[in-house]
Amino acid sequence: MRNELAKKTIPSLLSLLSQEYQFYKELEQLLIEERDCIVNMQNEELTNINFKKESLLLNILEIKNEREEILNQISNYLNIKKDDISISFLLKTFPEYEKDFAEFKIKFKKIGQKIKSLNDINKHILNSSLNFIKSSLNIFYQNSNRAVYTNFGKVRVNKSYMAKSSFSSKI
Amino acid sequence: MKIDTNELGIKNLIKTDKKPSNSKGSSLKKSESADYDSVSFSDDLKKAEEKVVDVLNYPEKRSEKIEQIKEMIKSGKYNVDVHKLTDKIIDDLIYGKFYR
Numbered sequence: 001m002r003n004e005l006a007k008k009t010i011p012s013l014l015s016l017l018s019q020e021y022q023f024y025k026e027l028e029q030l031l032i033e034e035r036d037c038i039v040n041m042q043n044e045e046l047t048n049i050n051f052k053k054e055s056l057l058l059n060i061l062e063i064k065n066e067r068e069e070i071l072n073q074i075s076n077y078l079n080i081k082k083d084d085i086s087i088s089f090l091l092k093t094f095p096e097y098e099k100d101f102a103e104f105k106i107k108f109k110k111i112g113q114k115i116k117s118l119n120d121i122n123k124h125i126l127n128s129s130l131n132f133i134k135s136s137l138n139i140f141y142q143n144s145n146r147a148v149y150t151n152f153g154k155v156r157v158n159k160s161y162m163a164k165s166s167f168s169s170k171i
Numbered sequence: 172m173k174i175d176t177n178e179l180g181i182k183n184l185i186k187t188d189k190k191p192s193n194s195k196g197s198s199l200k201k202s203e204s205a206d207y208d209s210v211s212f213s214d215d216l217k218k219a220e221e222k223v224v225d226v227l228n229y230p231e232k233r234s235e236k237i238e239q240i241k242e243m244i245k246s247g248k249y250n251v252d253v254h255k256l257t258d259k260i261i262d263d264l265i266y267g268k269f270y271r
Contacts, residue, residue, distance in 0.1 A: 024264070027257075050253050055241070057256050062237055071269075086271045105270070112264040119261055123254070 005077055010094055013070045017104050020063045024111045026056055031118035038125050 030053055037046040068082070075082040078093070087108075091101035264270060 053253050054251050060260055086269050088271055108270045116261050119257055
């Protein structure tokens with residue numbers, strides 16, 4: 001049984017980890033593109049990137065599901081809880097694949113940090129952009145309601161505008 | 172793992188046929204048909220129960236569901252909170268036990 005695990009199950013798991021890593025690389029690339037789009041205000045391209053991200057994230061979830069099934073097999077064989085299985089554990093349990101698991105451990109750690117950093121930056125600049133748009137709209141709204149010119153060149157002051165002060169608007 | 176629907180009490184929700192407890196001192200004579208309290212729900216609820224049991228008993232249906240969602244995303248009929256999902260996946264990658 002152990003031989004079967006070592007010959008079939010573990011290589012399948014390594015293949016899944018490789019695919020998962022590739023998806024994270026794609027996510028990293030998409031986050032870089034997203035950052036550029038936010039900075040350059042390319043809204044259409046940003047929508048496309050969101051679609052690509054949705055699809056990519058679902059692929060990642062699917063891979064994770066497949067991985068869970070393999071981990072179930074391993075946990076049944078080794079008679080341990082599935083949640084106790086980690087890359088470090090597999091690295092020790094299957095020394096013939098020690099190098100592969102060690103590589104993945106480092107790769108996932110690095111890509112995780114990169115993706116998190118990119119995602120945090122994107123969230124920050126997206127929020128800043130939204131706040132800028134909101135404040136611009138507020139200023140525009142205030143100015144557009146200041147006065148109305150009638151047909152005869154007389155100025156009619158908008159009373160609803162007078163009731164508001166610039167301090168009462170949300171920026 | 173098979174889920175026992177009786178344990179969940181789902182079956183009991185659908186139809187309840189029980190004899191009323193004999194109350195002492197009741198002098199009313201009941202007809203035979205009145206000996207049972209009967210509650211039955213619509214066919215829609217029965218169908219919903221079947222779906223719930225199906226999903227609980229057959230995890231492979233999850234992959235069908237994923238395919239359906241993928242199709243919906245392609246056609247633009249499904250909205251996912253991409254930012255929340257990204258956060259969760261990144262958190263799992265960094266703090267998840269498996270990657271340690």
